[in-house]
Amino acid sequence: MAERLKILVLNQISPKGLARLPAEHYIAGPDIALPDAVLVRSADMHKMEIPASVRAIARAGAGTNNIPVEAMSARGVPVFNAPGANANAVKELVIAGMLMAARQLSGALRFVDELDTAHADLDKTVESGKSAFAGFELAGQTLGVVGLGKVGCLVADAAIKLGMNVLGYDPEITVDAAWSLPSQVKKAASVAEVLRSAHFVTLHVPLVQATRHLVKADNIGLMRPGTVLLNFSRDGVVDNAAVLAALSSGHLGHYVCDFPNAQLHRHARVICLPHLGACTREAEENCAVMVADQLSDFLENGNIVNAVNFPGVTMARESAYRVAIANANVPNMLGQISTAMAQAGLNIHNMVNKSRGDMAYTLVDVDSAVTGTVLDDIGAIEGVLSVRYLPHASGRSN
Ligand SMILES: NC(=O)c1ccc[n+]([C@@H]2O[C@H](COP(=O)([O-])OP(=O)(O)OC[C@H]3O[C@@H](n4cnc5c(N)ncnc54)[C@H](O)[C@@H]3O)[C@@H](O)[C@H]2O)c1
Numbered sequence: 001m002a003e004r005l006k007i008l009v010l011n012q013i014s015p016k017g018l019a020r021l022p023a024e025h026y027i028a029g030p031d032i033a034l035p036d037a038v039l040v041r042s043a044d045m046h047k048m049e050i051p052a053s054v055r056a057i058a059r060a061g062a063g064t065n066n067i068p069v070e071a072m073s074a075r076g077v078p079v080f081n082a083p084g085a086n087a088n089a090v091k092e093l094v095i096a097g098m099l100m101a102a103r104q105l106s107g108a109l110r111f112v113d114e115l116d117t118a119h120a121d122l123d124k125t126v127e128s129g130k131s132a133f134a135g136f137e138l139a140g141q142t143l144g145v146v147g148l149g150k151v152g153c154l155v156a157d158a159a160i161k162l163g164m165n166v167l168g169y170d171p172e173i174t175v176d177a178a179w180s181l182p183s184q185v186k187k188a189a190s191v192a193e194v195l196r197s198a199h200f201v202t203l204h205v206p207l208v209q210a211t212r213h214l215v216k217a218d219n220i221g222l223m224r225p226g227t228v229l230l231n232f233s234r235d236g237v238v239d240n241a242a243v244l245a246a247l248s249s250g251h252l253g254h255y256v257c258d259f260p261n262a263q264l265h266r267h268a269r270v271i272c273l274p275h276l277g278a279c280t281r282e283a284e285e286n287c288a289v290m291v292a293d294q295l296s297d298f299l300e301n302g303n304i305v306n307a308v309n310f311p312g313v314t315m316a317r318e319s320a321y322r323v324a325i326a327n328a329n330v331p332n333m334l335g336q337i338s339t340a341m342a343q344a345g346l347n348i349h350n351m352v353n354k355s356r357g358d359m360a361y362t363l364v365d366v367d368s369a370v371t372g373t374v375l376d377d378i379g380a381i382e383g384v385l386s387v388r389y390l391p392h393a394s395g396r397s398n
Pocket residue numbers: 062063064083084086087090146147148149150151152169170171172173174177204205206207210211232233234258275276277278279
């Protein structure tokens with residue numbers, strides 16, 4: 001049996017996903033030395049020493065801010081994620097969060113929890129106490145959605161179906177996302193416009209330098225008094241000190257989030273969940289299956305689907321001998337790679353090359369077996385970040 005590929009698993013991954021990496025070809029678990037790849041959810045990999053043996057990182061979810069993506073790019077290592085695979089789960093929790101705030105459900109549940117149900121006046125106590133939890137309805141309210149990607153679009157669509165008005169902002173919305181939005185969704189020109197106009201504001205952006213403290217002291221005052229702010233993106237997308245000040249002044253109605261933190265812990269108008277957005281059976285399975293398939297296709301065939309730092313590149317196998325090369329996106333790389341192959345007497349059967357930003361990726365199928373010397377020669381070309389030889393494993397195909 002050929003040597004099995006080793007996958008280091010850093011978080012609990014749905015068994016349905018792990019089953020896509022059959023034991024005949026893979027060994028996957030939490031204690032794997034010199035892994036070929038890492039499978040992860042939210043484990044923080046920034047301080048981890050990632051062995052040189054790692055050829056890919058697969059995030060069974062959307063956000064990749066827990067992964068040192070730039071450092072991996074410099075090593076020619078793709079970081080995969082699972083776009084949209086958990087979006088419905090997040091959408092449902094955002095709707096739940098809006099309802100929890102609008103109907104004061106946390107306080108109401110606490111009130112019921114503290115009732116003396118054996119008391120003869122139980123009914124009276126319930127009827128007199130309930131007025132403290134009178135709320136308002138979502139229909140007719142305006143929801144502002146910042147970030148119209150996989151989650152934001154589903155939230156906007158659900159809110160329209162609930163009778164809300166929806167205003168969306170995303171300076172880099174994709175054509176597909178724009179097509180998926182109901183026509184009733186209005187386009188905002190800035191975050192400020194969303195904050196000024198909405199009764200509810202929900203954030204669905206990745207945490208990157210540009211989105212850190214997207215909602216902060218400078219702009220939180222633009223919100224209408226009593227606004228409900230929802231953050232199911234990442235803790236760092238809002239400035240918690242500014243949220244606390246706005247809650248204390250009464251300007252912010254509620255803050256609903258998925259990220260417990262010391263500053264806002266136990267605040268009466270903070271509804272905080274323990275990072276539950278993607279924690280449904282369906283989302284966990286979808287994410288795990290999607291990334292396990294992407295990972296195995298990359299490890300076995302070099303194909304790249306849904307990497308956040310590489311172009312998408314797939315090529316059907318027409319030869320048993322494939323070389324996969326990640327390189328800097330600079331002139332004459334292909335010329336040097338094909339020259340090295342020609343000098344070794346290799347005939348190129350098929351080839352595909354694509355770039356994305358500074359990264360380029362090439363798959364080359366050749367007509368005969370490739371020696372270690374050619375691979376070393378290609379690896380020595382300035383700008384080549386990684387080279388892999390992928391002879392077709394018997395019985396496995398793409
Ligand atoms: N709470 C959870 O469990 C959970 C689950 C899934 C995703 N998330 C978080 O939500 C984020 C979004 O998820 P997604 O699946 O919708 O990702 P996505 O990549 O499909 O969408 C993100 C969108 O944000 C937009 N964007 C980026 N910067 C922006 C800015 N400054 N202003 C407005 N829009 C901006 C992008 O153009 C993109 O359309 C993830 O990166 C992750 O951090 C959390």
